[in-house]
Amino acid sequence: MTKKIVIIGTGYSGIVLAHELLLHSNHQVQIFGLEENDGGLAYSSRDIHHLLNVSSEKMGFSNSEHGGFYEWVRTNIGTVPQFSPRYHFKQYLIDCFLKLIDQYPERLQIIRKSVHNLLRTKEGFWVVTKDNHKFFSTVCILATGNPPFTKIGLPGNDSIIENIYDPLAMNRIKSQDRVLIAGTSLSMVDALLTLHHTKHQGPIIAFSRRGLIPHTHDTLHTPALIDWSDLIGKSWIRIFERFKKEIKNHPDKDWRSILDSIRPYTQRLWYGLSPAQKMSFLRHLRPFWDTHRHRIAEEAHQTVSAMVESTQLKIKAARLIKIQGKDPCSVLLKPRGITAIHEYRVDWIINCLGPDIHACLNRPLMQNLIKNGLATASPTGIGLLTDPLGRVSENLYAVGPVCRASLWECIAVPDIRIQAEQIVKTINI
Ligand SMILES: Cc1cc2nc3c(=O)[nH]c(=O)nc-3n(C[C@H](O)[C@H](O)[C@H](O)COP(=O)(O)OP(=O)(O)OC[C@H]3O[C@@H](n4cnc5c(N)ncnc54)[C@H](O)[C@@H]3O)c2cc1C
Numbered sequence: 001m002t003k004k005i006v007i008i009g010t011g012y013s014g015i016v017l018a019h020e021l022l023l024h025s026n027h028q029v030q031i032f033g034l035e036e037n038d039g040g041l042a043y044s045s046r047d048i049h050h051l052l053n054v055s056s057e058k059m060g061f062s063n064s065e066h067g068g069f070y071e072w073v074r075t076n077i078g079t080v081p082q083f084s085p086r087y088h089f090k091q092y093l094i095d096c097f098l099k100l101i102d103q104y105p106e107r108l109q110i111i112r113k114s115v116h117n118l119l120r121t122k123e124g125f126w127v128v129t130k131d132n133h134k135f136f137s138t139v140c141i142l143a144t145g146n147p148p149f150t151k152i153g154l155p156g157n158d159s160i161i162e163n164i165y166d167p168l169a170m171n172r173i174k175s176q177d178r179v180l181i182a183g184t185s186l187s188m189v190d191a192l193l194t195l196h197h198t199k200h201q202g203p204i205i206a207f208s209r210r211g212l213i214p215h216t217h218d219t220l221h222t223p224a225l226i227d228w229s230d231l232i233g234k235s236w237i238r239i240f241e242r243f244k245k246e247i248k249n250h251p252d253k254d255w256r257s258i259l260d261s262i263r264p265y266t267q268r269l270w271y272g273l274s275p276a277q278k279m280s281f282l283r284h285l286r287p288f289w290d291t292h293r294h295r296i297a298e299e300a301h302q303t304v305s306a307m308v309e310s311t312q313l314k315i316k317a318a319r320l321i322k323i324q325g326k327d328p329c330s331v332l333l334k335p336r337g338i339t340a341i342h343e344y345r346v347d348w349i350i351n352c353l354g355p356d357i358h359a360c361l362n363r364p365l366m367q368n369l370i371k372n373g374l375a376t377a378s379p380t381g382i383g384l385l386t387d388p389l390g391r392v393s394e395n396l397y398a399v400g401p402v403c404r405a406s407l408w409e410c411i412a413v414p415d416i417r418i419q420a421e422q423i424v425k426t427i428n429i
Helices: 012-024 068-076 086-103 186-197 236-249 255-271 275-284 286-293 298-309 357-362 364-371 400-407 413-428
Strands: 004-008 028-032 108-111 115-120 125-129 134-137 139-142 179-182 204-208 313-324 329-335 342-346 348-351 391-393 396-398
Touching (some): 012 086, 012 400, 086 108, 115 364, 255 286, 255 400, 275 286, 400 413
Parallel strands (some): 004 028
Antiparallel strands (some): 391 396
16 A cells, blocks of 8 residues: 655654665655755765764665765765765765656655644644644655754854854964863864864864764674573673673684674663663763763774874863853863862863754654653653654654664664665554
């Protein structure tokens, strides 16, 4: 039976879902999103030095076209680097989207509107847009993706750059200016790459609570073959202890091999944790998980290391106390483990705090779904509850980072691709 499927979001998750549905079913597909966000937040940077953190051959568009991005780069750019610029991936996604629009004019409709509510009916849903238009669907899929970036939030202070992907804002930094970066994770790496390639000479301080920075990929390692299934339902501390034990048991292997061996089990391990365990993980282990699990290209790591070695860049474990004044700003930081407060005078503060996972549920659509009883908020506050597939409630699914609360490891392209394929199979039954 032909169904009317609505996908909300035109980032990677929405586009890959549309592709799977059009290729493997006869359903009618409507996809909602705003044109400026096509391809999604992750690939919005136009800076060619901001690289993917997954290798080019794993970033393909679907399982059936594995390696599609690799071929696209070879045809359109030339040599394929191991980690391509994210901007090229955005161009590839848009190309794929445009091809789908061309190939399936009868079955694919793009609606340039933001969705604010879903109302359940006997036959399906009314999809309600921000401007109050209603569209009928039998099945809805949320592909609303990454939450917005955390804001430093001092409106009127022109010395704060909230969006590092805004070239006009970054271009205001002069070569000798003193820069402070809030956050030491993947966005900080992007900011440093931009500063490095614009030949920035001035001192840079980057801080986060623990001062941890992302590790590099090791291109030589392969995941170890370890069965983690006996730990499903156990606490994260047990899993972490086993991880340390496996490192000792495999002296011939790099820690990355052991960590990557967990990947096929991560969703089930996370699903098996109690809400209290999940919150404890978020509080204590998450910074370590993020920097070890979400690794960066060797090339990017070398640039950051060289900046540290030359003493241009100082990374600090500290907490922000206060920002005073502007042009220059006085920033008060409390270093981890000591009571004294240190003052830094800087010309610019760059916000690299990354997406605010706790803001995911603040969006109007999420609030309305919860209010209408169509979805349940996770007690962790980082998203909606879903089943292991991504089902939120009857005929309502979620794909990608929006499932983080229930699946955790569902934010990178290889995981999203598998999840999209499984959801399409389920819808087709
Ligand atoms: C800076 C950054 C770099 C990353 N780099 C990589 C990488 O190199 N490799 C990798 O595999 N993963 C990477 N990721 C992970 C990334 O989350 C996924 O690869 C992927 O982009 C997620 O896609 P998505 O479509 O689910 O979400 P998003 O890209 O966030 O897209 C969501 C879409 O939904 C739309 N939307 C939201 N709400 C509504 C609404 N109510 N109505 C209509 N439309 C709506 C948005 O406008 C947007 O178009 C990165 C993430 C970030 C933040």
